[in-house]
Amino acid sequence: MKSFIEYCNEFLRYLSDNKFYSVNTILSYKNDLMQLGKFLFVNFNPTEKFTDESLNSFTVDLGKIDQPILKSFIAELSDETSKIFPDKVNSQFSKTSIRRKISALKSFFKYLKRRNYTCANPASNLIFPKTPGKLPEFITQKEFDELLGSRDSLDLGLLDRAVIELFYSTGIRLSELISLRLEDVNFSKRTIKVTGKGSKQRIVPFGEHAEVAIKNYIEIRNICNINNHRELFISNKGKPLYKVQVQRLVKKTLMRVSELKKKSPHVIRHSFATHLLDNGADIRAVKDLLGHENLSTTQVYTHVTPEKLKEVYKRAHPKA
Numbered sequence: 379m380k381s382f383i384e385y386c387n388e389f390l391r392y393l394s395d396n397k398f399y400s401v402n403t404i405l406s407y408k409n410d411l412m413q414l415g416k417f418l419f420v421n422f423n424p425t426e427k428f429t430d431e432s433l434n435s436f437t438v439d440l441g442k443i444d445q446p447i448l449k450s451f452i453a454e455l456s457d458e459t460s461k462i463f464p465d466k467v468n469s470q471f472s473k474t475s476i477r478r479k480i481s482a483l484k485s486f487f488k489y490l491k492r493r494n495y496t497c498a499n500p501a502s503n504l505i506f507p508k509t510p511g512k513l514p515e516f517i518t519q520k521e522f523d524e525l526l527g528s529r530d531s532l533d534l535g536l537l538d539r540a541v542i543e544l545f546y547s548t549g550i551r552l553s554e555l556i557s558l559r560l561e562d563v564n565f566s567k568r569t570i571k572v573t574g575k576g577s578k579q580r581i582v583p584f585g586e587h588a589e590v591a592i593k594n595y596i597e598i599r600n601i602c603n604i605n606n607h608r609e610l611f612i613s614n615k616g617k618p619l620y621k622v623q624v625q626r627l628v629k630k631t632l633m634r635v636s637e638l639k640k641k642s643p644h645v646i647r648h649s650f651a652t653h654l655l656d657n658g659a660d661i662r663a664v665k666d667l668l669g670h671e672n673l674s675t676t677q678v679y680t681h682v683t684p685e686k687l688k689e690v691y692k693r694a695h696p697k698a
Contacts, residue, residue: 380495382418382436386411389489398577400553410482413463417451418443420462440496448483448500452476473507480504513681514648519656521635522546522649526587534631540588540595541611541624542631545643547588548572549650549668552643556619558610560596565589574669582667651679 380388390408393399399407415433419426422438454460455476483501491499525534526543534542545555554572562571569583584592592610602616609618625642632641647668654664665676 379437379439381434382415382438383434385440385490385495386415386486389486392489393485400575403575406478407482407485410479411486413455413479414451414483417454417462418447421447421450440490443487443496443500445500445503448504452480452504455479477506480506514652514678515638515640515645516649516652517632517636517638517645518649519653522653525631525635536591536595536598537611537614538627538631540591541627542646543588543591544570544584545628545646546650547584548582549647549654550582551647551669552621552624554669555643556609556611556621556624559608560610561608563592563610565593572669575671578669580666580669648679651676652681655679 386408389411390404393404393407412433415436416428418438419428419433419436422442423436426432454462480501483504484499487496487499487501490496526539526546541555544550548570550570550572551574554574557573558570564570567583568585568589569581571579572582573579598614599610599612602614603612604616607616607618611619611624613619613623628643628646629641632638632645638645651664651668654667655661661676661680662673664679665673668676670676
């Protein structure tokens with residue numbers, strides 16, 4: 379019989395080598411499974427004290443892990459007075475986090491059953507907790523016009539402008555932007571080749587303003603690129619940009635025009651999708667541009683903005 383850790387590691391390797399999950403997703407799943415391992419250890423070995431080392435040699439009969447046990451695990455995560463997870467913070471085990479943990483359980487036990495390590499998938503009928511609907515935050519078109527309206531403006535540095543213009547013109551994710559290479563940019567067709575989640579690639583068009591900003595930046599990039607890096611975006615020190623650098627750059631730039639609490643690359647992605655749909659874009663096309671797997675993920679952007687509501691009201695109400 380394999381140890382619990384061996385089952386987990388085999389599953390995580392499968393996600394990496396066969397499903398091409400991102401590093402962040404695999405780390406999240408690993409954390410979820412380690413929490414499950416701790417819960418199982420405490421319940422199956424009530425007289426023993428749990429330590430991180432004890433989990434390495436912990437073995438469990440997979441046939442004894444049934445749906446009630448997994449439901450108890452989920453309930454423990456939701457319990458603010460949990461003795462098994464006393465160091466948790468409220469946000470760590472929010473409904474959104476628990477939904478992901480249930481996804482991890484479903485995938486893990488589905489894999490174990492497929493490999494004939496267990497006869498049943500006890501997680502198959504677990505129910506996801508409902509999360510309150512929350513509209514995505516976004517920057518208004520007016521605010522973007524104020525920020526990027528003049529391509530000749532010297533208010534933004536060449537790197538800052540190129541990053542913001544490309545984010546807004548394409549709606550790509552932060553991880554997708556920093557992994558872009560110079561050869562991924564096709565200026566003649568005005569497109570970029572993006573490698574998204576699961577190493578899936580897609581072609582995304584960009585606009586004229588983004589083209590000008592990128593070309594202007596590349597002149598400086600070629601001077602700074604003393605180590606011949608292939609990444610499109612590098613710092614003035616000649617090193618590829620990393621996530622925190624881009625997050626700071628975006629936050630600093632958006633502070634000029636927006637009072638949103640959250641000023642991140644993902645907010646620009648939200649703005650990209652919202653503005654496209656507000657201006658009549660087909661939702662299926664937006665889905666493909668964003669690199670979403672399912673249309674339901676894109677449908678969150680079909681909310682009606684206050685500007686659109688006012689426009690409809692003024693046009694339709696007799697006393698407007």
